[in-house]
Amino acid sequence: MSRKPAIIGAMDSEIAMYLEHGEVKAEHKWHEFVFYEMNLKGVDCIVSKSGIGKVMSAMVCQHLIDTYAPTEIIFTGVAGALNTNLDIGDVVVSKDCMQHDIDGRALGFPRGTILFSDKSLFEADDELHDLAMASHVDGHRIYSGRILTGDQFFTHKDIEDHAYLTTDMAGDCIEMEGGSIGLVCAENNVPFVIVRTISDKADGSAAEDFSKLHHLVAGNSYSIVSQMLPKL
Numbered sequence: 376m377s378r379k380p381a382i383i384g385a386m387d388s389e390i391a392m393y394l395e396h397g398e399v400k401a402e403h404k405w406h407e408f409v410f411y412e413m414n415l416k417g418v419d420c421i422v423s424k425s426g427i428g429k430v431m432s433a434m435v436c437q438h439l440i441d442t443y444a445p446t447e448i449i450f451t452g453v454a455g456a457l458n459t460n461l462d463i464g465d466v467v468v469s470k471d472c473m474q475h476d477i478d479g480r481a482l483g484f485p486r487g488t489i490l491f492s493d494k495s496l497f498e499a500d501d502e503l504h505d506l507a508m509a510s511h512v513d514g515h516r517i518y519s520g521r522i523l524t525g526d527q528f529f530t531h532k533d534i535e536d537h538a539y540l541t542t543d544m545a546g547d548c549i550e551m552e553g554g555s556i557g558l559v560c561a562e563n564n565v566p567f568v569i570v571r572t573i574s575d576k577a578d579g580s581a582a583e584d585f586s587k588l589h590h591l592v593a594g595n596s597y598s599i600v601s602q603m604l605p606k607l
């Protein structure tokens with residue numbers, strides 16, 4: 376079966392390079408979202424910007440699946456580092472992802488688990504994960520890890536309040552869309568991977584670093600995805 380991947384980014388800066396380097400064949404609108412049918416590196420794919428957060432990304436992901444029947448979903452973007460070994464510009468490829476802000480502990484469910492279910496960790500597809508890991512970015516590491524997702528931009532001035540992100544949840548980086556993409560893909564049985572370049576360290580300077588750097592570092596995620604596409 377020929378492959379037709381869908382690629383989602385949350386912000387213009389995360390999809391700009393796809394639109395620049397690929398050939399756009401058609402554009403479709405659905406509500407405020409635009410879906411670009413395009414050819415990139417010889418591969419027909421659909422590229423879209425979701426906007427920020429779990430709800431926006433879930434809407435776009437489900438619409439993509441229902442309308443275009445992609446063979447896989449690849450998320451491309453930036454994230455804050457939790458793992459202190461990671462530097463700005465390094466890339467985290469999801470081994471798995473989880474919503475860190477779903478919290479039913481008062482009802483006996485562990486943090487990160489969707490209440491009254493056993494759904495918590497969403498595992499990336501092995502082939503997509505391994506293809507991303509086999510890519511190369513000059514001067515930066517590509518790291519296989521756990522992505523934590525929630526509807527907050529994390530600045531960790533008060534790290535001790537959020538120690539569970541690294542101790543209980545073993546997160547390597549933190550962002551706002553991966554866990555909802557993972558959930559929608561798991562429900563629809565569609566393979567996925569999340570590719571996130573570190574734009575900040577989710578610390579006291581995160582807002583400043585993110586604002587300065589997200590345009591620049593988003594290119595590392597693009598570079599990895601563009602190396603993956605011809606190998607699908």
Ligand code: SAH
Nearest residue numbers: 385453454455527528529549550551552577
């Ligand atoms: N300034 C942007 C909002 C950015 S929110 C605007 O006005 O549109 C941050 C985006 O980058 C999200 O898509 C999230 O997935 C990712 N991200 C990067 N660093 C993050 C951090 N420290 N905490 C949470 N999300 C982060």
